[in-house]
Amino acid sequence: MARHNxxxxxxxxxAGRITIGVILIHALLIPxxxxxxxxxxxxxxxxxxxxxxxDAAVVAEQLSEEQxxxxxxxxxxxxxxxxxxxxxxxxxxxxxxxxxxxLDKPIPPATFQEDFRFGEHGDSVxxxxxxxxxxxxxxxxxxxxxxxxxTQEQIQKAYHRVEILAVSYITLSLLPVAFLIPQLTRPxxxxxxxxxxxxxxxxxxxxxxKSSIYEISGLADDLESMRHELVDRSQAIIxxxxxxxxIMNNVxxxxxxxxxxxxxxxMNPAALQIFGYEQSDISNINLDNLLNDTKIFPRNADxxxxxxxxxxxxxxxxxxxxxxxxxxxxxxxxxxxxxxLTRSEGRLFIAIVRDITERxxxxxxxxxxxxxxxxxxxxxxxxxxxxxxxxxxxxxHDALTELPNRLLLQDRMHQALLTAQRxxxxxxxxxxxxxxxxxINDTLGHHYGDLVLQExxxxxxxxxxxxDTIARLGGDExxxxxxxxxxxxxxxxxxxxxxxxxxxxxVLEDHSFHVGISVGIALYPDHGNxxxxxxxxxxxxxxxxxxxxSGYALYDHLEDQHSVSRLAMVGELRHAIEHKQLVxxxxxxxxxxxxxxTGVEALVRWNHPQRGLLSPDEFIPLAEHTGLIxxxxxxxxxxxxxxxxxxxxxxxxxxxxxxLSAHHLQDEQLTNKVESAMRQWDxxxxxxxxxxxxxAIMANPLRAMNTLTQLSTMGIGLSIxxxxxxxxxxxxxxxxxVDEIKIDKSxxxxxxxxxxxxxxxxxxxxxxxxxxRQVVAEGVESEEVLKLLIELGCDMAQGYYxxxxxxxxxxxxWLQQTQWPLKRSNA
Amino acid sequence: xxxxxxxxxxxxxxxxxxxxxxNENNRHLVLVTDSTTGITALTTSEIHKLFxxxxxxxxxxxxxxxxxHSDPFLYEIFLQKIVYMSSISYDRHLLSNVIxxxxxxxxxxxxxxxxxxxxxxxxxxxxVLWENDVKNRSDxxxxxxxxxGTTE
Numbered sequence: 001m002a003r004h005n006x007x008x009x010x011x012x013x014x015a016g017r018i019t020i021g022v023i024l025i026h027a028l029l030i031p032x033x034x035x036x037x038x039x040x041x042x043x044x045x046x047x048x049x050x051x052x053x054x055d056a057a058v059v060a061e062q063l064s065e066e067q068x069x070x071x072x073x074x075x076x077x078x079x080x081x082x083x084x085x086x087x088x089x090x091x092x093x094x095x096x097x098x099x100x101x102x103l104d105k106p107i108p109p110a111t112f113q114e115d116f117r118f119g120e121h122g123d124s125v126x127x128x129x130x131x132x133x134x135x136x137x138x139x140x141x142x143x144x145x146x147x148x149x150x151t152q153e154q155i156q157k158a159y160h161r162v163e164i165l166a167v168s169y170i171t172l173s174l175l176p177v178a179f180l181i182p183q184l185t186r187p188x189x190x191x192x193x194x195x196x197x198x199x200x201x202x203x204x205x206x207x208x209x210k211s212s213i214y215e216i217s218g219l220a221d222d223l224e225s226m227r228h229e230l231v232d233r234s235q236a237i238i239x240x241x242x243x244x245x246x247i248m249n250n251v252x253x254x255x256x257x258x259x260x261x262x263x264x265x266x267m268n269p270a271a272l273q274i275f276g277y278e279q280s281d282i283s284n285i286n287l288d289n290l291l292n293d294t295k296i297f298p299r300n301a302d303x304x305x306x307x308x309x310x311x312x313x314x315x316x317x318x319x320x321x322x323x324x325x326x327x328x329x330x331x332x333x334x335x336x337x338x339x340x341l342t343r344s345e346g347r348l349f350i351a352i353v354r355d356i357t358e359r360x361x362x363x364x365x366x367x368x369x370x371x372x373x374x375x376x377x378x379x380x381x382x383x384x385x386x387x388x389x390x391x392x393x394x395x396x397h398d399a400l401t402e403l404p405n406r407l408l409l410q411d412r413m414h415q416a417l418l419t420a421q422r423x424x425x426x427x428x429x430x431x432x433x434x435x436x437x438x439x440i441n442d443t444l445g446h447h448y449g450d451l452v453l454q455e456x457x458x459x460x461x462x463x464x465x466x467x468d469t470i471a472r473l474g475g476d477e478x479x480x481x482x483x484x485x486x487x488x489x490x491x492x493x494x495x496x497x498x499x500x501x502x503x504x505x506x507v508l509e510d511h512s513f514h515v516g517i518s519v520g521i522a523l524y525p526d527h528g529n530x531x532x533x534x535x536x537x538x539x540x541x542x543x544x545x546x547x548x549x550s551g552y553a554l555y556d557h558l559e560d561q562h563s564v565s566r567l568a569m570v571g572e573l574r575h576a577i578e579h580k581q582l583v584x585x586x587x588x589x590x591x592x593x594x595x596x597x598t599g600v601e602a603l604v605r606w607n608h609p610q611r612g613l614l615s616p617d618e619f620i621p622l623a624e625h626t627g628l629i630x631x632x633x634x635x636x637x638x639x640x641x642x643x644x645x646x647x648x649x650x651x652x653x654x655x656x657x658x659x660l661s662a663h664h665l666q667d668e669q670l671t672n673k674v675e676s677a678m679r680q681w682d683x684x685x686x687x688x689x690x691x692x693x694x695x696a697i698m699a700n701p702l703r704a705m706n707t708l709t710q711l712s713t714m715g716i717g718l719s720i721x722x723x724x725x726x727x728x729x730x731x732x733x734x735x736x737x738v739d740e741i742k743i744d745k746s747x748x749x750x751x752x753x754x755x756x757x758x759x760x761x762x763x764x765x766x767x768x769x770x771x772x773r774q775v776v777a778e779g780v781e782s783e784e785v786l787k788l789l790i791e792l793g794c795d796m797a798q799g800y801y802x803x804x805x806x807x808x809x810x811x812x813x814w815l816q817q818t819q820w821p822l823k824r825s826n827a
Numbered sequence: 828x829x830x831x832x833x834x835x836x837x838x839x840x841x842x843x844x845x846x847x848x849x850n851e852n853n854r855h856l857v858l859v860t861d862s863t864t865g866i867t868a869l870t871t872s873e874i875h876k877l878f879x880x881x882x883x884x885x886x887x888x889x890x891x892x893x894x895x896h897s898d899p900f901l902y903e904i905f906l907q908k909i910v911y912m913s914s915i916s917y918d919r920h921l922l923s924n925v926i927x928x929x930x931x932x933x934x935x936x937x938x939x940x941x942x943x944x945x946x947x948x949x950x951x952x953x954x955v956l957w958e959n960d961v962k963n964r965s966d967x968x969x970x971x972x973x974x975x976g977t978t979e
Contacts, residue, residue, distance in 0.1 A: 046913045046914075046915050047913075049913045050912065050913040050915070050916050053906070053907055053911040053912055053913065054911060054912070056911065057911035114976065116900065116903040116904055116907055117903060128907065130908070130911070131871060132871075133870070133871060
C-alpha cells in the first residue's frame with residue numbers, strides 16, 4: 001500500500017512528470033533509431049544478395065563456355081578464391097560433381113538447400129544454384145555457397161552502435177533533467193512550505209526564493225506580494241475587529257446574536273446590563289429567557305424574508321417593541337431591531353436591544369400632555385373658527401347696515417355672471433344713490449346719517465327677493481344684484497319698488513326726513529359681461545337717473561358716451577375759458593311793486609365750436625366737479641362787471657346778479673378777487689349781487705357765513721337761489737346776511753295749478769318778508785303768474801314772460817321796447 | 828496402458844505432419860505462354876533477355892514478358908533464377924532500360940487471375956507462374972521449368 005502511494009506521489013510530482021515525459025520522448029525516439037538500423041540491415045542484405053546473384057551468374061556464364069573438367073575446376077577455383085565463397089561446385093547431368101579444390105569440403109547435392117533470402121536457413125551460408133548449358137550440349141548446375149557472416153557482422157555492428165547511441169542519448173538526456181529537476185522542485189517546495197505557513201497564519205516571515213527561472217521567481221514575487229497583502233489585511237482586520245469589539249463593548253444599545261435554534265451566541269456588555277446577566281451566564285440562557293414573546297424572530301426557514309442560499313446576506317431590519325425579561329424575572333419594555341444574517345453555516349439573528357422604560361414613561365406623560373393640548377387646540381380652533389367667521393363676516397359686510405360690502409358683492413357678481421353665462425339667462429345690477437343725504441349728514445351729524453342709512457337699507461330689503469343681493473358700496477351708495485331676471489321689466493320693476501320705498505319720509509327722533517333715491521340699472525348680457533363693466537355702466541345709469549324725474553334709468557350707451565366724453569369736454573372747457581368762448585346772456589329782473597326793471601342775472605353759455613350753444617346745465621356740473629368752476633366764475637365776474645361798467649357809462653345802472661357755487665364760498669381769495677374786479681371796471685358794490693344756492697351754503701355753513709358776511713360788508717347784495725329745492729335751516733337762514741330769496745321756478749311754474757306749490761310760494765314770501773328779506777320769483781312764464789305774484793306780495797320776478805336770457809347787445813334794444821321801464825337812479 | 832497409446836498416437840501425428848506438409852509444399856515454378864503461339868521452349872539466354880526487357884522473337888511472335896508479383900517468394904525465385912539480381916537492381920535496370928532504349932516497362936501483375944487473363948488475351952506474353960495455377964488450363968502452355976522445390 002505504501003509502495004502504491006509512493007508511486008502515486010511520484011506520478012503526480014513535478015519530477016515524476018518530467019521523468020515520465022523524458023522517458024516517453026525517448027520511447028518514441030529510440031524505436032526510430034532502430035528503424036534506421038532496420039533500413040541499414042535491409043540495405044546490407046540487398047547488397048549481399050545482389051553480389052551473390054551477380055557472382056553466381058558470372059560463374060555460371062564462365063562455366064557454360066568450358067567443356068573439360070579441368071576447365072570447370074579452373075573457373076570454380078577462381079570463383080572460390082574470390083572473397084566470401086564457401087562452396088563452388090558443378091553438378092552435371094551425369095551426376096558428376098566437380099568441386100573446387102581450394103575449398104575444404106564439398107556439399108552433398110542431397111543436402112544442398114538453396115536460399116532465396118538472407119539468413120534463410122540459419123546456417124550463415126547463402127546457397128545459390130544456377131543451371132548452365134555446357135558446350136557439349138549437356139545441362140549442369142553450378143552450386144555456390146556464400147558466407148553470410150561478414151554481412152551479419154556488419155548488421156550486428158550497426159545494431160551495437162545504435163544501442164550504444166541510444167544508451168548514451170538517454171544518459172545524456174537524463175543528466176540535465178536530473179540537474180534541472182532540483183532547480184525546479186527546490187524553490188517550488190519552498191513556495192509550497194511558505195504557502196502552508198501563510199495558510200496557518202504564520203505569514204510574518206518574508207519569502208525569499210532564489211531562482212534563475214523567470215516563472216518561479218515571478219511566482220515567488222507574486223506569493224510574496226500576496227503574503228504582504230495578507231499581512232496588511234490581517235492587520236486591518238485585527239484593527240477593525242478591535243474597533244468593532246470596542247464599539248460592541250461601549251455601545252449603549254445591547255447587541256445579541258442568536259442562532260437559528262434560539263441559542264444565544266453572544267451578548268455585549270450593554271445587553272448583559274440591560275437583562276441583568278453576567279458574561280458567564282450566556283451559555284446557560286436562550287432567547288426564551290430574554291423575551292416574553294419570541295415569535296418576533298422568524299425561526300422557521302419559511303419565515304425568512306429573502307432567500308440567500310449558499311451566500312452571506314443580510315435581510316432588511318425589522319424593529320419591534322415588546323417586553324423583555326431580566327434575570328430576576330421582572331418584565332420591562334424594550335425596543336428590539338432584528339436583522340437576519342444568512343451564512344453558509346446557517347442563519348444568524350442580530351438583535352439590537354434598547355431599554356425603553358424611561359421612554360415609555362415619557363411617552364405616556366407626553367401622550368397625556370398631547371391629549372390635553374389637543375383638547376385645548378380643539379377648543380381654541382373652534383374659537384378661532386368662530387372669530388374667523390366673524391372676521392370674514394366683517395370683511396365681507398358693512399358694519400353699519402350688516403349688508404354685504406363691495407368685496408362680497410363682487411364675488412357674488414362673479415358667481416352670478418358665471419351662472420348666467422352657463423344657463424343663458426339675464427341678470428341685473430342696480431346702483432342707487434340717495435338724494436340730499438349729504439345735507440342730512442352735514443346738517444344733523446353722522447349719527448342721523450347712520451340712522452338714515454340703516455332705515456334705507458331696511459326699506460330696500462323689503463323690495464327685494466331672498467335671492468337678490470343688496471350691498472352697501474360706501475357712503476349713501478348701494479348696489480342691488482338681481483341674479484336672475486326674465487326681462488328688462490323685472491329690473492325696472494325692482495327699481496320702481498326701490499324708489500317707492502323712499503316715498504314715505506323717514507322719521508327719526510322727532511325729525512322727519514324726505515330722502516329720494518336714484519337707481520341706475522345695468523343688464524347682463526346687454527350692458528356688459530363682467531363685474532367691472534356692469535358696475536361702471538350701472539353707475540352711469542345712476543347719474544342719468546339723478547337727472548330724471550322717474551328716479552331710475554336703464555343704462556344707455558349714448559349716455560355713457562356722453563359721460564365718457566366728459567374727459568374731453570373738460571379740456572375743451574378749459575380751452576373755452578382761456579380763449580373766451582364762453583358768452584354771457586342776461587335775463588332781466590323786474591320790481592313788481594314799481595313795475596320797473598332793476599337788474600339782470602348774468603347767465604353763462606358756452607359757444608361750443610361743434611355742438612353749438614350749450615346751456616349751463618351741460619357744463620357747470622362738470623366745471624364744479626373738475627375745479628374749473630373757479631376760473632369760469634372769475635371769467636363771468638370779469639365779463640359781467642365789464643358789461644355793467646359799459647352800461648353804467650351809458651347811464652344804464654342795472655344791478656348785475658352773478659351765481660356763485662359752493663366752491664366759491666370756500667375760496668378765501670374770493671373777496672379780494674371781487675374787490676379787484678370792481679375796482680378794475682369801476683363798478684360800485686350796489687350794482688353787484690351774488691346768488692348762492694341753499695345747498696352751496698349748507699355744504700359748509702360756517703365758512704359760507706364768513707364769506708357772505710365779508711361780501712355783505714363790502715356792500716354787495718346777496719340772494720338765496722333756488723330756494724325750496726334744498727334742505728336748509730330757516731333759523732340758520734335768518735342769520736345769513738342775505739338781501740333776498742329767489743323761489744325756485746319749479747314752485748312758481750305750477751303754482752297756478754298746484755295748490756301745494758302756491759302754498760310754498762306764499763309761505764316763502766311771507767317768511768322772507770317776516771325776516772326782512774325781499775323775494776324774487778323765478779320761472780314767471782305767464783301774465784297770470786305775474787299777477788298772482790303781485791297779489792302775493794312778491795317783490796321781484798324773473799322769467800320768460802318778462803324776457804328770455806338775451807345778449808348785452810340786444811338788451812339795449814329790449815329796454816326800449818319793454819313795458820317795464822328801467823329804473824333810473826336818483827343820481 | 829491407455830496413456831502410452833495416447834502418447835504414441837500424438838507422437839505419430841507430430842512426426843507425420845511435416846511429411847504431409849512437405850509433400851503438399853513441393854512446388855514447381857514454370858514459364859508459361861499462350862497455347863496459340865506454338866512456342867514450346869526458350870533457352871536460358873532468351874529467358875534472361877526477355878525478362879531484362881530486350882526484344883525477343885520466336886516462331887514469328889514478338890515475345891513480351893509479364894512480371895508476376897503476386898507471390899513474394901515466387902518473385903525472389905524469379906529474380907535469382909532468371910535475372911540474377913536483387914529486386915532493387917532489377918527495378919533500377921528496368922527503369923534504366925526504358926530510359927535508354929525507349930519502349931515501355933514490363934507489365935507487373937500483383938494477382939494471378941489478372942496475369943492469367945493477360946496471358947490469354949495477349950498472345951506472345953510470357954510469364955512465370957506456379958505450375959498448380961496453370962496445370963489444368965489448355966489455353967496456356969508451359970514452356971519451361973524455372974525451379975522446383977519445397978516451400979515452408
